[in-house]
Amino acid sequence: MAEIALHNVVKNYGKLEVVHGINLNIEHNEFVVLVGPSGCGKSTTLRMIAGLEEISDGTISIGSEIVNELPPRKRNISMVFQNYALYPHMSVRDNLGFGLKIAKQAPDVIEERVREAADVLGLGDLMDRTPAELSGGQRQRVAMGRAIVRNPQAFLFDEPLSNLDAKLRVQMRTEIKKLHQKVKTTVVYVTHDQVEAMTLADRIVVMKDGYIEQVGSPMEVFNHPVNTFVASFIGSPPMNLIPGAIDGDNIRFSDGAHISVPTRLKDKVRNGQEIIFGFRPDDLTPVGHGINESGQQAPMKLVITLAELLGTETILYTQIAGQEILGKMFDPRDIHPGEELNMNLSLDKAHLFDGATGKSVRLD
Amino acid sequence: MNSALKKRIGNVLSWVMTFLLMLVICVPGLWVVLTAFRPNSEVLAKPAVWIPQNFNLNNFAKIFGFGAEQVAIPVPAYFTNSLIIALTSTAIALLIGMSGGYAFARYRFRFKNGLFLGLMLSRTVPGIALSLPVFMIWSRIGLIDAKLGLIIVYVALNVPFTVWLIDGFFRQIPKEMSEAAQVDGCTRWEAFWKIEFPLAKSGIASAGIFAFLTSWNEYALASQLTRSTDSKTLPVGLMDFTAQFTIDWAGMSAMAVIIIIPALVLTFLVQKHLIAGLTFGGVKG
Numbered sequence: 001m002a003e004i005a006l007h008n009v010v011k012n013y014g015k016l017e018v019v020h021g022i023n024l025n026i027e028h029n030e031f032v033v034l035v036g037p038s039g040c041g042k043s044t045t046l047r048m049i050a051g052l053e054e055i056s057d058g059t060i061s062i063g064s065e066i067v068n069e070l071p072p073r074k075r076n077i078s079m080v081f082q083n084y085a086l087y088p089h090m091s092v093r094d095n096l097g098f099g100l101k102i103a104k105q106a107p108d109v110i111e112e113r114v115r116e117a118a119d120v121l122g123l124g125d126l127m128d129r130t131p132a133e134l135s136g137g138q139r140q141r142v143a144m145g146r147a148i149v150r151n152p153q154a155f156l157f158d159e160p161l162s163n164l165d166a167k168l169r170v171q172m173r174t175e176i177k178k179l180h181q182k183v184k185t186t187v188v189y190v191t192h193d194q195v196e197a198m199t200l201a202d203r204i205v206v207m208k209d210g211y212i213e214q215v216g217s218p219m220e221v222f223n224h225p226v227n228t229f230v231a232s233f234i235g236s237p238p239m240n241l242i243p244g245a246i247d248g249d250n251i252r253f254s255d256g257a258h259i260s261v262p263t264r265l266k267d268k269v270r271n272g273q274e275i276i277f278g279f280r281p282d283d284l285t286p287v288g289h290g291i292n293e294s295g296q297q298a299p300m301k302l303v304i305t306l307a308e309l310l311g312t313e314t315i316l317y318t319q320i321a322g323q324e325i326l327g328k329m330f331d332p333r334d335i336h337p338g339e340e341l342n343m344n345l346s347l348d349k350a351h352l353f354d355g356a357t358g359k360s361v362r363l364d
Numbered sequence: 365m366n367s368a369l370k371k372r373i374g375n376v377l378s379w380v381m382t383f384l385l386m387l388v389i390c391v392p393g394l395w396v397v398l399t400a401f402r403p404n405s406e407v408l409a410k411p412a413v414w415i416p417q418n419f420n421l422n423n424f425a426k427i428f429g430f431g432a433e434q435v436a437i438p439v440p441a442y443f444t445n446s447l448i449i450a451l452t453s454t455a456i457a458l459l460i461g462m463s464g465g466y467a468f469a470r471y472r473f474r475f476k477n478g479l480f481l482g483l484m485l486s487r488t489v490p491g492i493a494l495s496l497p498v499f500m501i502w503s504r505i506g507l508i509d510a511k512l513g514l515i516i517v518y519v520a521l522n523v524p525f526t527v528w529l530i531d532g533f534f535r536q537i538p539k540e541m542s543e544a545a546q547v548d549g550c551t552r553w554e555a556f557w558k559i560e561f562p563l564a565k566s567g568i569a570s571a572g573i574f575a576f577l578t579s580w581n582e583y584a585l586a587s588q589l590t591r592s593t594d595s596k597t598l599p600v601g602l603m604d605f606t607a608q609f610t611i612d613w614a615g616m617s618a619m620a621v622i623i624i625i626p627a628l629v630l631t632f633l634v635q636k637h638l639i640a641g642l643t644f645g646g647v648k649g
């Protein structure tokens with residue numbers, strides 16, 4: 001239980017700077033997820049918190065103590081690695097108890113704590129096996145058990161689910177969430193999977209190229225992305241983004257088509273400004289099949305090129321301004337490619353980003 | 365001809381071939397062992413006595429200076445020299461091999477690839493080609509006929525190999541294991557001894573055994589650099605059995621057996637270790 005604070009943290013590998021002075025405050029018992037595309041510096045950041053990577057500049061504190069100079073063992077954190085890094089020459093029991101043994105705890109204390117952790121994670125029957133004799137999901141559980149036995153100030157997870165198959169991944173995701181509710185502790189969790197980020201996080205930190213793009217609750221990040229990167233990274237299928245320009249009360253696209261500027265954003269844009277118009281597939285729906293059908297709408301007739309059935313909803317592929325655009329049909333009926341539909345684009349939830357910087361105009 | 369018969373003939377044929385091949389490989393060794401247990405008279409008898417008539421340990425007693433008959437060859441001294449030289453040089457080569465192998469496997473540093481290549485290339489030079497320069501340098505600094513001289517040569521001979529082998533084993537151990545141990549409360553040093561060392565153990569043991577065998581069996585360089593009982597090793601001592609007009613085949617064979625036994629035992633150990641391999645269940649499988 002501790003807050004973690006990153007202050008202007010920089011990481012260089014030789015001349016190459018991969019993390020560019022990031023600031024982040026993580027609160028007591030908060031579940032924070034660092035998310036971003038591969039190579040954006042998530043692992044590096046996490047490893048600096050763990051003490052496995054030197055901090056080139058800035059400070060990191062855990063609790064109220066600056067830990068820059070402390071080795072991992074003095075930071076009172078535990079970490080779950082992507083490849084689990086279980087000790088192959090030890091039984092599950094010894095893997096779980098290793099940290100306590102190093103800390104010179106009494107054998108009966110170790111046994112007690114190991115049993116508790118094993119109970120929490122349902123490892124009871126596996127205690128005498130070696131890691132080689134476990135399935136992927138079981139190894140993952142042991143790795144988590146090893147993290148919780150020591151009762152650390154914070155858990156660090158580096159893509160812990162990426163080696164599991166899709167079904168197990170969803171299952172373990174839920175278990176991690178439950179685990180966090182049981183053993184209230186600060187968690188920093190790294191993933192490139194935005195669904196994991198959305199489902200697990202109290203707060204999401206979206207990273208790109210060694211910078212933090214946005215920090216916010218899953219809903220904030222989803223509903224109010226600060227720029228086109230966050231807009232397209234969070235949410236699946238991703239947000240539709242169409243370049244255009246402000247022309248009076250309208251947004252005019254390259255092919256001459258136009259729609260109204262969303263009313264709530266009118267005074268955020270100037271006439272002639274190059275913008276990128278963004279909306280989620282959920283907000284482009286056939287009339288009568290939407291979830292946001294009240295409020296400001298832009299009606300249009302669109303030809304469907306492809307329909308993907310998902311059961312409760314169907315993803316519709318169409319074209320606007322010569323660009324492939326995705327819409328959704330809730331409570332769907334059969335759709336045939338080539339069909340022309342009357343659709344509504346809900347402007348209340350649409351976004352405008354500056355054409356040059358990609359920043360949301362809402363922020364100006 | 366039906367196929368069952370064909371298969372049978374093939375089987376028999378392959379057994380015969382195997383037998384012949386094994387014969388070629390084993391007979392010289394077997395003959396040495398047989399000779400070691402027979403009196404010289406029987407060894408030299410003409411026509412050859414194929415089946416041993418007298419089977420005893422006299423030759424061994426003789427070369428170690430017990431019993432009625434004795435030879436004027438200080439086998440115990442040679443044995444001690446061999447043991448000291450082989451063990452010391454192996455220990456040093458292992459120590460360097462472990463540090464070097466670990467460094468190559470784990471750290472990035474300047475000239476790393478060049479250094480590694482250099483180490484490997486040094487193995488392409490036959491040791492004997494270096495005997496003259498080594499002899500000249502050693503004679504200047506007084507290392508001729510000294511155990512230390514041979515130890516240094518054998519360390520140099522073995523280090524590239526031990527570094528290479530041990531590097532390979534450490535490379536197979538994900539660095540996250542030592543990191544996990546460090547997060548779990550170990551110092552780097554503890555993480556090495558508790559996690560990485562046990563996992564690379566069989567590799568280190570294999571490297572050690574190979575290094576020992578190289579030093580133990582080496583003849584060419586030792587024959588140049590040693591003179592007396594101060595430093596002569598068993599393989600060099602073997603030549604003491606050749607006098608101007610006679611060769612004491614029986615004594616020589618007994619000594620050869622003495623040389624072979626530790627090598628044989630160690631070879632079995634190496635096999636066990638190499639076959640045992642490593643199970644990396646700690647990582648995603």
Ligand SMILES: Nc1ncnc2c1ncn2[C@@H]1O[C@H](COP(=O)(O)OP(=O)(O)O)[C@@H](O)[C@H]1O
Binds near residue numbers: 042
């Ligand atoms: N040891 C290293 N030496 C040099 N560059 C590195 C090293 N480790 C990581 N990098 C670089 O740092 C960047 C961030 O890496 P990382 O934090 O692992 O990204 P990810 O967000 O995928 O976890 C990448 O461009 C990677 O190539």
Ligand SMILES: [Mg+2]
Binds near residue numbers: 044159
């Ligand atoms: Mg990573």
